Amino acid sequence: MTLAVRYTAARTLDTAPAETSAPGPGEVELAPAYVGICGTDLHIFHGDMDARVSAPAVLGHEMSGRVVRVGPGVEGWRPGDAVTVMPLRWDDTCPACRAGHQHICQHLDFIGIDSPGAMQQRWVVPASTLIRLPGSLPLDRAALVEPTAVAVHDVGRAGLRDGEKVVVVGGGPVGILIALVARAAGAEVRVVELSAHRRLLAEELGLTAWNPVDDDVPELVRQWTGDAGADVAFEVSGAAGGVDTAVDVLGVRGRLCLVAIHPRPREVNLHRFFWRELTLVGARLYDRSDFEKAVTLVADGTIPAERLISKVVPLTQAPAAFEALEGGGDVMKILVECTDDAQGAAV
Ligand SMILES: NC(=O)c1ccc[n+]([C@@H]2O[C@H](COP(=O)([O-])OP(=O)(O)OC[C@H]3O[C@@H](n4cnc5c(N)ncnc54)[C@H](O)[C@@H]3O)[C@@H](O)[C@H]2O)c1
Ligand SMILES: [Zn+2]
Known part of the structure; x- marks a missing residue:
């Protein structure tokens, strides 16, 4: 069984067993390793985004992890590949997309806000969202690529x-x-x-x-x-x-x-x-070139990602981590570790 962190109502998160499904055509199944808690996740936690987020909602859009399975028709990715995800799905038909601004599509699906996010042990996403990580980049630091x-x-x-x-x-x-x-x-x-x-x-x-x-x-x-x-x-x-x-x-x-x-x-x-x-x-979100530049900046140390990570908590302790950020505690970035090992360590 796999676990997920869910927003259930204003100021309420839980951890619950999650359904896993096989990746469909063009999709991949990932095992998220680290997922950052973002200021936007805090806005959701406060209930400020209830008009957009339908509870129960699995949060998380700043992640690193590995490919577990690839769906039919997916080429170029294999189990074990280290990846991050550019969590955007656009329709390619609206005026924004036609003008070349797919990242702010008028019907944008921001995965992790509008659809289930990465704070879970298995996550199925379109292969088109994957960004390859250099093997030399530790996965905890790689969770800082999205921000x-x-x-x-x-x-x-x-x-x-x-x-x-x-x-x-x-x-x-x-x-x-x-x-x-x-x-x-x-x-x-x-x-x-x-x-x-x-x-x-x-x-x-x-x-x-x-x-x-x-x-x-x-x-x-x-x-x-x-x-x-x-x-x-x-x-x-x-x-x-x-x-x-x-x-x-x-x-x-x-x-x-x-x-x-x-x-x-x-x-x-x-x-x-x-x-x-x-x-x-x-200024809203990013496009693929921003993401690729970000991978380079984190990998070459221009962004000292390890200095910004205050704490790594297992998935089961994510609700408490939100409370800690909420209190404005002495923290910068908190990462949620989703691996089985991390959950074992928490017990
Ligand atoms: N444009 C985008 O695409 C995008 C992407 C990610 C996050 N965001 C948004 O950016 C914001 C920042 O994200 P974050 O993760 O750093 O959030 P955060 O809440 O951790 O950071 C906000 C900081 O502002 C400080 N602050 C509050 N009032 C202040 C004031 N009057 N003067 C100076 N500092 C003050 C707080 O102490 C806090 O450290 C959030 O609103 C988030 O939703 C936007
Ligand atoms: Zn569009």
Whole structure:
């Protein structure tokens, strides 16, 4: 019997036996090894995405694992292959797809949100979603490829150029990954983050981190930029205060790249947009090239994935791990380990 982590109602998760089914034509069956808990999973846990998520729902979209079986007609994959999954299924017919933006298909199936995710011991997905992992990359680190692909996409959407000054508002896993990818692209980066633990980790990674409560962030940005303001701000906090900070720090013709999910409409200082000729750019998910770049960045150590992993818990302890993240504890990324061995260790 295999186990799955399920969202059953707001603030309620359980672990339950899951049905396994043979992979159909064009599908593969995977054995997930590690699955990251993402800020979006926390939004689901809070009940903020109930309109989209039908409970009971198996969560998880940041994963690494191995191929177990391949379905009819699948070529190029064999049992044992190490993979991650780009968890998107699109219809290829809607206006977004026809314009070449399949990743934001108007009928997108985000696997792990709109359909069953990876926090289970067996997972059947379309072979077209698989991304090969280098054999040298440990599977725990490889679970960070998906959020790194988000960061690669966001830096691309912001049109970041070498030498630009960037403020990342929200130093959670996605914000830190954006900061690291932006730095690797030649930007000078500052991170604004509420949690002292997360600020400390950012500093250990060589980033300068500010506290939005105790530091006068707009003033620090003025000093840093010679009164010009930042070129780019990434809003990755999902908080109203974070939006204000991101708008306040931008200089003339600055670009605000919106990454976080805001569950409700926010007030924005539009006068500032007018006055400084700012640009607002939305950034959602990634495409295959972002994913492939992310594999390279994690594999070559540009992204020190091991430093971002605070804790690895067996599947049976995933509900408690959500509570820990919820409490804003001293953690960055928590991975759920799905292998049989990990469950045995927990007993
Ligand atoms: N655009 C996308 O495709 C995409 C992909 C993944 C995640 N997301 C979203 O991005 C956001 C970040 O994801 P995460 O996994 O890093 O989540 P997270 O919740 O771990 O991180 C958010 C961070 O923002 C900090 N914060 C809160 N209010 C703040 C404020 N006023 N100023 C500064 N920092 C503040 C929190 O302390 C926290 O560390 C979430 O909303 C998530 O849903 C979007
Ligand atoms: Zn479409």
